[in-house]
Amino acid sequence: MNIDFNKNNDGLVPAIIQDASTKKVLMLGYMNAEALEKTKATKLVTFYSRTKKRLWTKGEESGNVLNLVDIKLDCDNDTLLVSVLPKGPTCHKGTDTCWGEPNEESYGFISHLQDVIKDRRLNFAPTESYVSSLFAKGINKIAQKVGEEAVEVVIEAKDSDDNLFLNESADLLFHYLILLEAKGFQVKDVVEILKGREK
Template structure:
């Protein structure tokens, strides 16, 4: 990597620290050439501390190290994206990130949809909420609905109407997310199983 350490007079470049799995940004630090080399050599993310005025390996006192996964350089050659596998909380104040956020994986709209399903279940307004009314009928009804939607997806897959196929696929996914919650799980639990299979 052709890193431009001379762009700033202090010889430091910003290092954005990102969890390699969840893709969440954990913190921002600064590296000079020595810190970068030590990071590569040890596999533990090391910075140049501007307050301590020395090289500093994250977690050297707390044990909450950042295990190096990958390093990418931006288009201007003056900022690093350091992907890591964190051990313990990243922030010195004890939170997962320096923005006081939890380092949970997010699946974008799917996660938002799960939150909506949860709120509808908890509202228990069976007159206004389809989700609440279906849950009130018990897990057998929720599971039955998933089966019905799966059959409809198969039927539409054999036809040439892509719009109907996608509509039924959306219905299947929605009801499957409901079934997961009825069983006490979330999509992240299914993804964890798939990730374990990938490692085998």
Template sequence: MKIDYNKNNGLVPAIIQDATTLNVLMMGYMNEEALNKTLESKLVTFFSRTKQRLWTKGEDSGNSLNLVDIKLDCDGDTLLIKVNPNGPTCHKGTDTCWAEDNNQDYSFLSKLESIISDRKQNASDDTSYVASLFSEGINKIAQKVGEEAVEVVIEAKDNNDDLFLNESADLLFHYLILLQAKGFNINNVMSILEQRNTK
């Protein structure tokens, strides 16, 4: 990498991103020596402007950042470093330096899961379809998933793409409900898929 260290007194910003969740965890600074140590040790090392020395993240707390990948931006003066964090990243004990949880975000699916969770917790006071399913119990929810799965199979054998996609959406929706009825969420399933991918 051809890094321009001249713009900021020998330092370049290093944006730290979780390699799995893609959440930004923190931002620090590196000089050439810090980058070389990071590449050699596979543990992210910064140049501390406060301490005026190299500082490997986690050297006191144990909450290290295990290097996965490093990319240089188009101007050659900022690093994007993907890591697997070992514990919370912020010195204040939070997952990120913005006090956000480092959870996987599946965009609209995550929002939908949040709505389902809220309706599960308020099932006794909620008149929604989702709340009614939770009120009827696990057997009814599992039955609905089975029914939707059969409808997906039927539509897959026909040529109506619109019906197939709508039935697929129904299946996924009811499956998310079933996961929460069992005390799980989509992250639990994704973790298993990721583990299988590494075998």
């Protein structure tokens, strides 16, 4: 990597630390050439401390180290993206990230949709919400809906109307998320099973 350590006249470049699994940004630190070389050699993320004026390996006192997975350089050659597997909380205040967020996988809109479904289950009357009405009818009705939507996806897959196929696919996914909530699970639980099958 052709890193421009002299761009800011201090020999340092920002190092954005990201969990390799969850993709959450955990912290920001700074590296000089020596810190980068030590990180590569030990596979433990090491920074240059601007306050202590020395190298410090994350977790050297707490044991909450950052195990190196990968390092990427940005397009301007002056910022590093460091992928890690953290051991314990990253922030010195004891939180998972330096922004106080939990280090959990997020599935974007799907995670938002799971939250909406849970809210409908907990806080809405069956007369106020379609989702709530399904929960009121019980697990058998919810499972039946998933089956019906799955059949409709199969039927539309055999035809040439992509719009209908995608709409039925959305219906299937939506009702499957409802079924997961009814069973007390989330998408992350299914993802963990799939990860375990990866070869």
